[in-house]
Amino acid sequence: MHVAMVTSYYPPSTGGMERFVYQLTQRLRARGIKVTVFTGDHFGRTNLSDVVQLRTRAVLLGNPLVPSLFKLSFDSYDILHAHDEHALTSNAVAFVKKEKPFVMHCHGSFSGGSFAWKMFVEFYMHTLGKFTISKADATVALCPTEARQLANYGAKNIRIIPNALNPDEVNLKADPEIFRTRYNLKGKRIVLFVGRLIPLKGAQLIPKIASDFNDDVVFAVVGDGPLRAKLLQEIKERKLKNVISTGRIDSQTLFSAYNACELVIVPSTSEGIPAVVLEAILFGKPLVCSDLPNIRDYFENVCSFAKPGDAKSFAQKVSEVLKKPPQDSQLELAKELVFERFNWKRVIQDVLDIYKEVVNK
Template sequence: MKIAVTGLRGIPGVMGGVETHCEEMLPRVKHIAPDAEIMVFARAPYMRESRYAYRGIDVIAVPSPKSVSLEAIVSTFNAILAARRAGADIVHIHAIGPALLAPMARILGLRVIVTHHGEDYNRAKWGRFARTMLKLGERFGTGWAHQVIAVSPSLAARLRAKFPGAASRITYIPNGAPELPVGATGTLARLGVAPQGYLLAVGRLVPEKGLHDLIDAHALAGDPRKIVIAGGADHASPYSRALLERASESVIFAGLQDRANLRALYENAALFVMPSYHEGLPIAALEAASCATPMLLSDIQPNRDLGLPVAHYFPVGDVKALAVALGRSADEFAVDAASLRRRFDWEAIARSTSEVYRAAAA
């Protein structure tokens, strides 16, 4: 069985939830089904070479502009053509923007799987036309795919209600809580922070991550701890530039960090804060949980799908409520890391995904 995967920038070490999902899941699928040939068609601007192997996965560059509005659809178009030329049996499309091309893949004779990672049309960065196209991608992906994967239970329920004709083809398979690698040294010293002396946020510098709310709440609370924000902006924007201008001695933009350095940051943070307005099933929160980092999250449904006690959530967009929460003891935000790892286990996720592949190929 030949499986082509598209819709992501690339793997490994590329910032993004879809990218982390594929980096964790695909090698495990390969281990379960060693006879399967898995090809990731990645976007050329994000790749270090035109072709290489990663843990048994063949990673192949396809032409793509580095453009916030064009790269997903152009790279997916090229990936589907490349998959057809390579003799793929299945094309696995990640995210609803690339899913606009699910009909094309079907017409070319490919079996199609779409993973819905979240309602991207709710992202603040998109205008009316882009949101319309994303909603159409959701409709095309759900309607034309042989199998659909939703990464959160609430998302799966909404899709079944919205597209009842596709309900039997929609499967809930979550993101997982990974065990990040050890071995980073000097991470905190390079950033000028001390263990338990900082709040940590991890994510791209885009409006829907709500990082501006965290900075505002931190100032309002007079919190003596520093903020460390790990992540960057794929595409410079007025928002990202304005956010970076708020850097100070107490607000540290750490940029993109590798997984070992992220582990060091999670394990030494006083509190992980996710003030997002939009998520799928948040991988950064699952990483924090896996490291047993105390967690405070906005109360959007994808965050609540993690199943933490109510005290771990604050009303999304409410800076005053977030400031009050920052004044509480970090002990109140402790998490049961072992329980979360059992519930969001990448090995089980890979087994479930392998079953979807078999169902799509049947």
């Protein structure tokens, strides 16, 4: 079986979808499936094998335009597997698929975002998006809420497959004192943010949230990105002593940070099922998250939900969780769910089952 995996972003780009597609590709190959990845060149050149990088002519609202995809022939492939129903690369696959089996893999883009983004999504999904998913022989949704939304736009044969991680790669016994000592946080109550410093992830809210707390509650911002300079400037202007920005840290220090913190904060305005949520649950940590359906569908019992983009709402929820965290039994049930449902063995088998079905249809 030969799969054409089409994605708008891929490593060395570092977002969640590209990491998922990379892991999916590698694990399918390990199961004997031949996979060729088709993507653009707007994020840099990759030296990975079996990756075809096509010329990106423009990037519109983060969406790369790769017109040569419309000219490609996929006649030699058994399955076309495209990622992100809002991507122009997925639109191209829908146009050129002919009779080839086509799997449309959605990544949670319905949830959250600005008013303008929501209006764009609504218009797009009634036009080009509806056309794209109507051409799919199977559609993958992250969660039940997204599956219902996709059905409203005409998606058929919808399967729910969440994101995944490999628990074996996570050191749950990492020493919390490594992080505390490195950043002089002994005796502090730590609220942890992990993610890229871009508007979508909401790190710009952290100084406003932190200003409602005394210095014994420290907000640790782990990650890098274009907003870091602005974040550091606001910390300085507000004279905040309870916010630190670590930049990127190695994995063992990150695992130490999870064990050192009391809760994890996820103030994103739009999300799929981010790795930080799954990792926090593996470490037995409660979360304060933006109220987004992809997270609520699975982890309502261990997440406290705040209004997206509202610093006061987040401050209130953080205060509540610090005073009264979820019961250990609830955290343990969530951890069991992550081990059982959000693991690569299960995800790969689900994808292979879809491949078998659409090929034999």
